[in-house]
Amino acid sequence: MNMQMTDPEHRIDSLDRRIIIATQDGLPLVSRPYALIAEQLDIPVAELKQRLQRMQETGVIRRIGVVPNHYALGYRANGMTVWDVPDERIDELGEQIGALDFVSHCYHRPRKLPDWPYNLFAMVHAHTRDEALAHVEQIAKLLGAHNRAHDVLFSTRILKKTGMRLNP
Amino acid sequence: MGRQRQKKDRDRQTRLEHHLLNDFQHGLSLSPTPFADMAEVLGVSENEVLTTLQQKKQEGVISRVGAVFRPNGVGASTLAAMAVDKNEIERIAEIINGFDAVNHNYEREHEYNLWFVLTAENEQALAEVIKEIEQQCGYEVMSLPMLEDFHIDLGFDIKWT
Numbered sequence: 136m137n138m139q140m141t142d143p144e145h146r147i148d149s150l151d152r153r154i155i156i157a158t159q160d161g162l163p164l165v166s167r168p169y170a171l172i173a174e175q176l177d178i179p180v181a182e183l184k185q186r187l188q189r190m191q192e193t194g195v196i197r198r199i200g201v202v203p204n205h206y207a208l209g210y211r212a213n214g215m216t217v218w219d220v221p222d223e224r225i226d227e228l229g230e231q232i233g234a235l236d237f238v239s240h241c242y243h244r245p246r247k248l249p250d251w252p253y254n255l256f257a258m259v260h261a262h263t264r265d266e267a268l269a270h271v272e273q274i275a276k277l278l279g280a281h282n283r284a285h286d287v288l289f290s291t292r293i294l295k296k297t298g299m300r301l302n303p
Numbered sequence: 304m305g306r307q308r309q310k311k312d313r314d315r316q317t318r319l320e321h322h323l324l325n326d327f328q329h330g331l332s333l334s335p336t337p338f339a340d341m342a343e344v345l346g347v348s349e350n351e352v353l354t355t356l357q358q359k360k361q362e363g364v365i366s367r368v369g370a371v372f373r374p375n376g377v378g379a380s381t382l383a384a385m386a387v388d389k390n391e392i393e394r395i396a397e398i399i400n401g402f403d404a405v406n407h408n409y410e411r412e413h414e415y416n417l418w419f420v421l422t423a424e425n426e427q428a429l430a431e432v433i434k435e436i437e438q439q440c441g442y443e444v445m446s447l448p449m450l451e452d453f454h455i456d457l458g459f460d461i462k463w464t
Binding site for chain 2: 155158159160161162164165166167168169170180184187188190194195196197198199200201202203204205207208213215225226229230232233234236238239240241242243244245247250251256262286288289290291292293294295296
């Protein structure tokens with residue numbers, strides 16, 4: 136992949152890229168993980184720290200922390216909920232739904248009429264399908280009359296999942 | 304060791320695991336010793352934190368401890384959907400998964416039954432990959448690029464059962 140992002144705000148250089156590749160499978164679980172990564176990359180640890188900090192500020196890195204595997208923790212019901220809401224209200228409504236604790240992603244996407252009338256997407260995670268459907272009800276209630284149509288697409292199989300990766 | 308004591312140790316370990324998985328999904332310290340910092344907050348030893356994280360990673364309960372990158376971090380990306388004949392799902396999914404540009408592919412219960420995320424260097428490369436996938440699969444791709452992200456990603460609050 137290109138080393139520079141098209142979007143200038145999220146531009147990364149070749150060292151950022153090496154840092155991403157060195158850490159994308161996780162930090163080493165040792166007492167001084169950053170020192171070890173810095174040593175592998177042959178850069179001062181202060182530089183590594185400053186770059187991780189900056190990538191968090193620009194949003195290239197969304198967060199650094201423990202990444203649980205929700206499926207392994209029993210979150211087996213994964214529903215992509217899709218909603219048709221008025222475009223002029225979508226920012227306000229999207230922010231409310233994105234803040235719900237059972238929603239992991241919430242995006243505005245374009246409609247494709249006549250086949251696809253939905254412009255708001257919210258991923259809902261639950262232990263069971265019934266629990267997920269209760270979450271859907273909660274979103275529907277929150278949207279009220281702004282909800283002109285909605286649907287839930289449960290996943291039946293994960294056919295591929297590699298996450299965002301840079302290739303060395 | 305008495306049974307009481309064993310139970311107490313088990314409960315303590317479970318509590319430690321729950322806190323480790325739930326409380327540290329964002330904001331990992333950039334200090335030289337982030338795991339010692341976690342240990343201090345939890346009132347346990349650094350060694351206990353490291354051992355538990357290693358064990359949970361081995362069990363697959365933790366994917367990793369590290370950075371979560373912006374989903375459309377590099378270049379252009381889109382969510383793509385295809386309405387595929389039920390009998391052809393496996394064959395078509397295999398073709399789609401063969402593309403490096405595809406990093407997620409889910410089967411979902413809907414007329415649009417294949418949903419996959421595409422990333423490419425730029426918009427033009429993305430359009431080319433979509434065309435190539437359509438040609439190889441013999442199905443049209445519905446492309447739904449993200450227009451806005453409403454979620455502030457602080458991780459996901461786990462409800463233990």
